[in-house]
Amino acid sequence: MALMLPDAGPRVTALVRHNTTLMLREPGPVISRLIQPLVLITLMHPLYAAALAGQGAQAGTIQVVTGMLVMFSLLALSVVGGGIMSERSWRTWDRLRATQARAAELLAAKAAPALGLLIALQAELIAFGVVAFGLRVSDPALLAAAMASWAIALLGLGTMLGAMLRSQSELNVSYDIGGLLFSALGGALIPPGELPGWARAIAPASPGYWAMGALRSALRGQATATLRDAAVLTAVAVVACALAAWRMSRTSPRSRLL
């Protein structure tokens, strides 16, 4: 793999440090993505607990925690794609492309701080669920696998959108509408069984559907279902990253994408 070449290490390290600095210098979006779901989980937990009481004591807690986790991590895609879009609007992406760094190195270094954010967001919400509402984690390793596969799927999707779309406003529309749509179809707001028939039929087209499945199954300790859904999320990540790398390697100052 290109990233494993010995000369790539110092470049990727420098780029990751640089990208982390940029993200931390504009902390607003990160902070809001970390705080908002805590508020919503707290306010909505009684509602979900009551509505799903018939499905077991943990059902409401699992639904509200995983639902908010999936929805806000989808909304956090704006941090991932926004970073790529900013590089294009500042014209720094082509400046980086003119260095020895490979496209894969540039994308990986761009993604690394965002991956940290996505993992931190998920860990925060699960920990909050455990501490505040007694959420039980049957198999932490399985849950870690589900969270990791969801995080890399999100990274792939965010990077692909940042690479493919033409402007910040297109990006914002995609994240806002796409995030809500994928969350709702995936069963993040309403349990999948309660969705209208047509929505249930198209729900598997949403990555959120597989994320909800993986997280729910992992919390219940169901290894086969977790790994199946995690595999789907990993495949989504691979396809999205391949498209993003192809697109970004072709960006030209004269392509007038912005």
Next chain:
Amino acid sequence: MDVLEACGLVKTYGRQRALDGLTLSVAAGEIVGLVGRNGAGKTTFVEVVAGLTRPEAGRVLVRGVDALARPRAARALTGIAPQETALYPAATVAEHLRLFGALAGLRGTALRRAVDDIAERMDLAGSAGKPAGLLSGGQRKRTQAATALIAERPLLLLDEPTVGADPATRARLLAVVADRAAAGAAIVYTTHYLPELAELGATVAVASAGRIIARGTLGDLSLDKVNALIAAPCSGQALQDPGAEDGHGAHAA
């Protein structure tokens, strides 16, 4: 041996032919002032040599390395300052220099020394901790150029580096460019300011309609003649110099 040998480059954008068989060579220690009207192909040429744009035809060798077949190897030999300022508003001057120095392969003490040296030479030492978003126009220009000049490369591509720069910035930049050429770097310097080329002792290559139509020293061509060539509309055909095909060519027809 020439550091840069570009031969027969063709590049089209839609129906517009930005490069139409452009051929240009630059020897070690030589500064070539690439001049021409807007749209003559100067920036496209720089982008092709830098590996940012792929031509439909032609060949680019940087110190004998085929830049189209082995772009990363060629980039390792090339420093570039693009025409449009490309800086991170939230990153400081020093952070820019460290990043591009590291990407150029500098490490540890060598990197720190290079950052300090180029910051001093470009009069950026006092603003090293300032975010690029808060820099003046001149400081931004100097920071952009410094990211290209931080590592000593055999080939430098400077695309209109002094546009909008104040006289002090221009003087600083020209001094560093002249020093790099004296140290053996081959430099492509696109500009609309011909006196800068005289100051640098550069040879001049006049681009028109995607080709080099004249090549020589300012002594050979004279400022008036170069200005006339640049100003001539669609001068590519009227003034095509067969002698320019070898890239060093013998001046305007």
